[in-house]
Amino acid sequence: MTCVLRWGLMAVSSLLLSSITHAASQLNQVYQLSTDNTQLVYTVGEDGRLIFRYYGPRLSNTDQFAPWRSYNRPDCQREANYEAYPSFGLGYVNEPALSVINANGSLITELVFDNYVQQSSEGVIHGIFTLRDRVAAVCVQLHVEAYQQEDVMAQWVTIANESKGEVSLQRFYSSFLNFRANNYYLTHFYGTWAGEMNRVEETLEPGIKVVESKKGVRTTQSENPSFILSLDHPAQENSGHCIGGALAWSGNYKLSFEVDERDYLSVLAGINPFLAAYKLNKGEQFQTPKFLFTYSANGQGTISRNFHDWARRYGLHAGMKERPILLNSWEGAYFNFDEQVLTDMMDDAAQMGVELFVLDDGWFGNKYPRNSDKMGLGDWQVNAKKLPRGLQYLIDYATSKGLKFGIWIEPEMVNPKSELAEKHPEWIVQSPGREKITMRNQLLLDLTNPEVQEFVWGVVDKLLTAHPDIYYIKWDANRHVEQVGSQYLSSNEQTHFWVDYIRGLYEVYDRIRAKYPDVMIQACASGGGRVDYGSLPYHDEFWTSDNSDALQRVYMQYVTNLIYPPIATASHVSATPNHQTGSVTPIKFRFDVAMSGRLGLELQPKDIPAGEMAFAREAITNYKNHVRELVTKGDLYRLISPYACTNNHAANMLVSKDKRKAVLFAYCTGFNRRGIRPTVHLQGLDPAKVYRITEINKVSKRKAFWGDGNCYDGAYLQQVGVELQIARQYDSAVFLLEEVK
Ligand code: DGJ
Secondary structure, three states, X not given: OOEEEEXXXXXXXXXXXXXXXXXXXXXXXEEEEEOOOEEEEEEEOOOOOEEEEEEEEOOOOOHHHOOOOOXXXXXXXXXXXXXXXXXXXXXXXXXXXXXEEOOOOOOOEOEEEEEEEEEEEOOEEEEEEEEEEOOOOEEEEEEEEEEOOOOEEEEEEEEXXXXXXXXXXXXXXXXXXXXXXXXXXEEEEEOOOOOOOEEEEEEOOOEEEEEEEOOOOOOOOOEEEEEEEEEOOOOOOOOEOEEEEEEOOOOOEEEEEEEOOOOEEEEEEEEOOOOOOEEEOOOOXXXXXXXXXXXXXXXXXXXXXXXXXXXXXXXXXXXXOOOOOEEEOHHHHOOOOOHHHHHHHHHHHHHHOOOEEEEOOOXXXXXXXXXXXXXXXXXXXXXXXXXXXXXXXXXXXXXXXXXXXXXXXXXXXXXXXXXXXXXXXXXXXXXXOOOOOOEOXXXXXXXXXXXXXXXXXXXXXXXXXXXXXXXXXXXXXXXXXXXXXXXXXXXXXXXXXXXXXXXXXXHHHHHHHHHOOOOEEEEOEOOEOOOOOOOHHHOOEEEOOOOOOHHHHHHHHHHHHHHOXXXXXXXXXXXXXXXXXXXXXXXXXXXXHHOOOEEEEEOOHHHOOHHHHHHHHHHHHHHHHHHHHHHHHOEEXXXXXXXXXXXXXXXXXXXXXXXXXXXXXXXXXXXXXXXXXXXXXXXXXXXXXXXXXXXXXXXXXXXXXXXXXXXXXXXXXXXXXXXXOOOOOOOEEEEEEEEOO
């Protein structure tokens, strides 16, 4: 049931705010939104502005926040105060959350509080602050959602033009937060193709630090729209105050961290305003994406678990559902396959215990056959030469082997050498009169155009209508925007491209999800180019990276799982030597790493040496019987960071919510000299429960822990720990912990 509470003035339609008066009681009203352990507090100042007062651990008494004067100048010598959603114009000189060119040309926005409405549904409190410009008829609604159990908040705004003319939004961030600490440490995530999600922590100095993307598409490959901010000290795993943030948007974004002259830190998150001015005609409104954030008073471990809980419940498609183990054809066959190659792969996959076969790139195009990345993209007809009996033959074959079937598409893109490009040159993103810049020999389709949206929807709908047994789609996107230009948008709307492209994409996805709620979809964009909370509601998982090297994945998955949950982290065992790095790694190490995420295979099964097949089968069985459930629903505890370890080790574990089961993963990331053995202090267990610890995925009789097979209580395992005998590079161990009564 939804209950609606109202405070303050009722909504007043399109009135000029000079006529709004605030009752004395409202001026000192404290508005607080709380989760089980955190709290966000606002008050209304003397001049009617809504002031940001606090975000941190939950307090028992918030009445103490009133009274408060408000004087909107961070440079003034009075108490520092920052508006809940600072706008440019009257006094605010930092980077504003909102800047507008009003209908009369005025550059000033001055938002004052109008009313507050709060709604509750199960587990979520949703507060809406209505703010209105004191002079211009512009109305902003600041939304805050407080997810109780997960300790996650979401913020976004809607901006409405209630004036008679046109207004132009210049900046329209989703969220503003403000902090005061002695020092600020920002962890953010950078990378590139085959090297996504590296982490760097830096001290924030006075001035502005920006993390952003201007790539339009595939925006998370070089910087991810998420961060961990640690107050006073560098981020620790289990202690210290820190804030995690993640923007739910798959297009251009900007995260701005401004330490001003008063040493306060203002954090803005939202759509990147770079060349993105957005026009609102009379009566139109603009909604920003959600910014998600969470607070921990005990280190970044809690930040990750909060985000994972939230993602599984609210942010990821089918977040609690166990995923099938898959074999993807890409690294095993690339473009070089025919029916026989694929059915052989299916035979082997089925024998290994794999549950889903995914046919990657190369299955389409006839006039321009897709035998390489040079042609055929956009022509979504089955290649009759390679697959004369069509897709249904392959799907039926998979079914006969007990496998589900999945398929790769890249419907946002086109090769210039394609029937689609010949037929619809006007659908291509380009700037008239300039040479088209291809990337991986391809161009981008203009999703601002409803005809293109219809086409992209049609690619999926036709496939799934013709083949209702398709269980899984791998949705790829292998380039970003390098030469912006829409032939659909008018000349004075070209700056809308960045926003309208992503809105167009999301509209297509909304249609797909409405008609096909049960189809699994993977977000792939040359690997990890679309790993963001905007895309996750449409997807069941993401392809973490085209780098499938197990050692590299230890680092990359460690960082990815700081913000995103392991169940969404597609993690595949690939061939050795690895196709990206050339490293030669034991099959055990490759499985032990891949099993800490959504397990899959990315190889030609025939290349697995006969002597290793039995191990591969056993590891797959172990995953199904013991590990998958924990990867899907468990709490992640990082025990040894591969980044922070003075020796060459890494370890983490997943613990069931009822603390009756856990799995521990440990890896050697390099050689360790004689005598160096890591002792891992387990976490997340019930100190009073007794657990049997059993090593799985064993390749020899040698015990990686001398107590293997014995029982210990949680207190022992956490305080005394588990001493591991893994020392050489690529040594690894996986242990199950099961409660014994
Ligand atoms: C890039 C993806 O990341 C790969 O996994 C593969 O699907 C190729 N594209 C296919 O072109």
